[in-house]
Amino acid sequence: MAAAFDPALPFALLWDAGTGCARLFTAPVETLESTDIETGLETLRRWTREGDWAVGALSYEAGHQRESRLAALPKAPPWLRFTRHRDCRLLDAPALTALLAPFHGPATVSALTPLVEREDWLAAVRHVQALIAGGDIYQANLTFPSSIALHGHPLALFPRLFSPQAAPHGGVVHLGGGRWWISLSPELFFAAAGGKLTARPMKGTAPRGLTAEADAAIAAGLGNDAKNRAENLMITDLIRNDLARVSVPGSVRVPRLFEVERYPSLHQMTSTVTAELEPGRDALDVLAALHPCGSITGAPKIRAMQVIAETERHPRGLYTGSLGWIGPQAASARFAVAIRTLEVEGRRARLGLGAGIVADSDPEAEWAECLTKARFLQPSAPMTLIETMRLEPDGIPRLARHLDRLQRSALRFGFRLDRPALEARLAALPMNSPRRLRLLLDRDGAVALQLSTLPPVPDGPVEVALCPLPLEAGDWRLAHKTGDRSALDAARRASGAFECLFVRPDGLLTEGSYTSLFVQRDGRLLTPPLSRGLLPGVLREMLLAEGRAEEADLRAADLATGFFIGNSLRGLMPARLRPELGDGA
Known part of the structure; x- marks a missing residue:
């Protein structure tokens, strides 16, 4: 059994979409912070061979140290940071809700402030497009950091933003000393279990629509968009090539291509790549071979990383790095791409944003897409849908219209709604005098009905x-x-x-x-x-x-x-x- 949860002490809480549970790691017995990536990975191998778990992250720049053509490029030292744990505790969704319930409270973030000038970033996009036009690269992912102020406790902010549907690979890590990582990542870097490998690169985004009809049209448009499909295919091929380095020859497959997934603030195009791990290799070999994820570099990968190092003015750090865990014997692992991830220190937080640049990218549109990706910081879906109706002795006027509107909103936000059961409940209400009826629907389909006296009718205008x-x-x-x-x-x-x-x-x-x-x-x-x-x-x-x-x-x-x-x-x-x-x- 894992140690008791004390949020004042370092811990890691990572949602595991593979099991539908969260993994809670507490009471670290050792902490590793190193700028020597090779030695650090060997330390992690020793931990896991001794039967323990390793939980943490590699910075984006950690990928430079293992490639001679990139070693001299980082603007900041590469790093890895992991903690060692004897075991982990699995929490299903209700248990996770109960764990976080005591920490609910007011917590918000301020308006986002990019740490680059817009015109400078647009110029960088045009520079990359010139390289693409010259045949130097096919695609590059350009990013920039931003700063926000945090109001409230980080552990109060996390449940306000997190849900397994919105961030299937998200989590929160308390490093100690006022430092936190809050990740709402939707992107699986890779998962390893039972000799099977899975990666789910993401490329291509579009905003959500206000109505269910508009939302469906936007999703269909994204799925059929030639630019986004080409960009996604390019990165999927890159991931296939990376996985082939540690896989049984001929085992790499792409079972799903160009899937459009709905998240609270946007649509995302995703593909799935699978492979069989080569005998004699383990999850640490996979991490070393694949990091950083190709979806946040470009193609060809090494040249794109060189262009990024020459073009971006700030180190990425955790952003676009790899965040996750490695199990005992390095037989299993799950890492997310650290996007939509806040690095909190005190009352300030750093957030990276980026976009994939190709030959026909519109620089202004790419800037707008970056800002769209920051919408996850604001509540993007309601906790409750409401209908307010008039209950008369002969029924509810305009009931069908009320329920139609409720159903449209439920469809848009992914709420469960059993309309026949709801209609039966409404029909069973006592209707002996006019009253005000307030209907509340939560995401899981639970309905609350509240009756009260009608408000007085005003005299005159x-x-x-x-x-x-x-x-x-x-x-x-x-x-x-x-x-x-x-x-x-x-x-x-x-x-x-x-x-x-x-x-x-x-x-x-x-x-x-x-x-x-x-x-x-x-x-x-x-x-x-x-x-x-x-x-x-x-x-x-x-x-x-x-x-x-x-x-x-x-x-x-x-x-x-x-x-x-x-x-x-x-x-x-x-x-x-x-x-x-x-x-x-």
Whole structure:
């Protein structure tokens, strides 16, 4: 049994997608930090031959020391850092949740600050493209570091960002002395077990769509994109060649090519390479032969690494290195590519970002892709989906529309939803008097139903204030009704009005914090298009379907002809704009 978990002491907690469990390593009996990679690997071999586990990482630059053409290139010394453990403790998902539960608390990161000038990085991309055009290389992965501030405890931040679906090869490592590694890596570098080797290189990304339909279209577009397929194939071939160095001849296979996987903040193209380990070799031989992963270098690998060393201004360190564990006798191992990984020291963290550059890459688009990859630092999926309905003695008005909206959001975010069972529960509710019904759906499909009294109906037009939209128009929190609408609610409360109407930076109106907007003009109701950044309200959807409303861009001046706010619970409510101070009202 592993030692008791004390987060104040060094430990490593790594999710193992192969077993569907986390591996918890505590009470290290020895720590190795070395810039001599060959000697360090021999130390790890001794540890594992003596029946222990080795847990840690090799820096990206560690790959230079084992190749004579690269040895003089690193801008910082290569390193490896591992701890030695007598055993490890396996935790399934519920046990992992229970382990981390005491550490939940407020923890966020500040806005990301690239540590390179944008124009300098774009110039580096163009330089690499010139080398590609000259036939020097086919592809190179260019990266840059960024800095962020950490607010809260690292162990509180990890469960806010981590899930096995979002980061199947993620983990958190406490090094001691205020130093942590927090990894949300989705990429398996390699796994070794029972003489079998598996690698899953990733190349090709695309953002998530706001709706399930848009999301599916984006995923299909990525899967069929010629540039991304060519880039992925190039790296898959590189990984095949690397694996062949330690495998039984003829055993290397590619059982899956160009798979598109969904993660909370983006789509990722992945391929799978397998092989049989050559007799007489072990997992440490695999690590030494493959590191660093070809998906973060380019092709040809050695020349791409030379170009990277000549072009990038900062050492990579842990970023794009290898993070994982080696089992007793080095008979098994699992390493992730250390991407989407924070190196925390005190209240600051370093995050590397990068993109694969090929001949037809658009430098501006590659810069944007790098920033897209940092979205994992912000919550990118809700914990709860919500529907608020009106319960009447004869049923729930517009129930099918409410459940349709819930189902669309569940599909978009990967929530389980048993609609027939939910409909049966709703039908069994006591309906003896009008009440407010709040439905909450969590990711695993559990449903909570909350009944309360209806809010009072206001007398006369309600007072509405204009407020700046607190989120970007493309934010998923605007397009789906979730438990995370706090920014909208806070704006309403701060306004002091019954409701606030949100105004985009371009002056277009969107919606209220819990109501849709309808402007009266020439006997018609006009409501903003969903594309402007608003919730597909159930009442709004019904009025549009019945031809009683139509979509139009609206500005503050349009409110002068009269307007309503409304939702499925309250219906349409006449509204008036609150006079601003100094208007003489």
